[in-house]
Amino acid sequence: MLGFAVLALGATVTIRPPHAPPLYDGLGFPDEPYRWVTTPPGLEGAPRAPTPAAVTIGVTDGMSDGSRAFSSEQGPQIAFAVRDGAFTVPAGATSIEVTASPEAAPAARPANGALVSNLYRLKAIADGKPVTLAPNATVIINLRASQSTTQNVIISTWDGARWTQVATRQVGQEVYAAELPTLTPVAVVRLEQGVLPTVHAPGPTTRPSAATAIGSNPSGAVGGDGAVRGRALWLILAGTIALLAAALITVRRWPEADS
Numbered sequence: 001m002l003g004f005a006v007l008a009l010g011a012t013v014t015i016r017p018p019h020a021p022p023l024y025d026g027l028g029f030p031d032e033p034y035r036w037v038t039t040p041p042g043l044e045g046a047p048r049a050p051t052p053a054a055v056t057i058g059v060t061d062g063m064s065d066g067s068r069a070f071s072s073e074q075g076p077q078i079a080f081a082v083r084d085g086a087f088t089v090p091a092g093a094t095s096i097e098v099t100a101s102p103e104a105a106p107a108a109r110p111a112n113g114a115l116v117s118n119l120y121r122l123k124a125i126a127d128g129k130p131v132t133l134a135p136n137a138t139v140i141i142n143l144r145a146s147q148s149t150t151q152n153v154i155i156s157t158w159d160g161a162r163w164t165q166v167a168t169r170q171v172g173q174e175v176y177a178a179e180l181p182t183l184t185p186v187a188v189v190r191l192e193q194g195v196l197p198t199v200h201a202p203g204p205t206t207r208p209s210a211a212t213a214i215g216s217n218p219s220g221a222v223g224g225d226g227a228v229r230g231r232a233l234w235l236i237l238a239g240t241i242a243l244l245a246a247a248l249i250t251v252r253r254w255p256e257a258d259s
Helices: 002-015 210-214 225-258
Strands: 053-060 067-070 078-082 095-103 113-115 119-126 139-144 153-158 163-166 175-180 186-191
Touching: 053 078, 067 095, 078 095, 119 139, 139 186, 153 175, 163 175, 163 186, 175 186
Parallel strands: none
Antiparallel strands: 053 067, 053 095, 067 078, 078 139, 095 119, 113 186, 119 186, 139 175, 153 163, 153 186
């Protein structure tokens, strides 16, 4: 029985794709150090450059498809999701390229706060031209802060001249989510001790995370096969645990059978 459990563990490792998503929420896989475009004075960051989140969205019957994308850090620093029909599709367009690219933070700092993430610029392009969100549509974003804190944190947009707070929810230890009605540069702001946000998320609703909006796949691979592999992996892990438990019960019973 124990041999079967070992074989199951081996099968789990064998089928796991080379760039499989990290397993979050309870299994203790830590995020890598934050990757800065320009590391702020007094802070440390990973030596590698941050990565963008990008996806090619299809167009079906003149309507943009729903999709999502994740940057490739261990613990994505940026993720976004859009629902079906989120974009105004130009005539003749067959796809839309959507990216969220990291940039160095502007010199202007938010009032009563400090930036704790890169600035991320969102863009949508079809046939070489910018595309806007459709009326009443939003893009859902998740941003990871450089470190956890007990102070208030808010996602803010940057219009080139000033910062504007956006209703924000915390969806992870260092991860914050918001819905944006326009494609605009965003960053995470840690407010000074005792300072409260000027905007608040609405009452209890489904948390606006990229994973819950379009399906969970925190790997950067936006195809559906990643989610299928994830479910298969969890099934094998569950089977492995069951086999190990049965093996332990059998081993404990052996002395009784021999007596």
